[in-house]
Amino acid sequence: MLITSLLPLLSRYSLGFDLVAGPDGTVTLTIIPRKSEGNKASPEAGEVRPISITATAAEIDEELARGADGALGQLIAIRKELGDQIAEQRAAAETAKTAKTAKTAAKLKAEPAAKTPSPAAPAPSAEPAPGEPASLWD
Template structure:
């Protein structure tokens, strides 16, 4: 029954399990999602991160029976959704980078060669007198 309920998860992942008995009749179940054989495309590291559940055996069974609607199924679905979003963002960033590089190439090719322009007149020195000032009179602030 456990495998039948995990079948929806097994379509995307190969699942590894580790069971460890704990104190007070608790059990720690660690589920390790891995890429299923025959599936194309890499899994994101977040999708393959192990998931640990510590509870009583009955509580773990109750969650696993729920399949995709249980805690484990929801965690894996959320991780997949996040991985899909990350992949989309990476594709968009790569596309934007390529478009930017093409635009820069086109701009560089379209820009005419710079011609030598006459040098600009040098800025006036701070010690130079204003045009209306006379050399024998002090400069006025008004």
């Protein structure tokens, strides 16, 4: 039952397990999602947060027997949905980035080449030509 319950997470992550027996007959099962090999995207912190269940061994077995209808199954479904949403957002961001880059490249290609500056007009001389009054504006 455990592996069947975890298949949705296994499609996206590598999983680690920790089992600890408590002093009062309880058991703590901790499932630790990790980045799987070959997965290019790094998982977000919320995606790889460990899942812990503390109960008696019989209660944990009963919970796992519920499959997708149990608390663990529902939590895994929510985690998978979260992972899918994050993947969609990453893809949309990458598409927007690619579109912006293409738009910028097209804009630069469409602009005419920088014109060479025309030779500047000679600067007016500080001295007036013979017979002309001095200007206050020069």
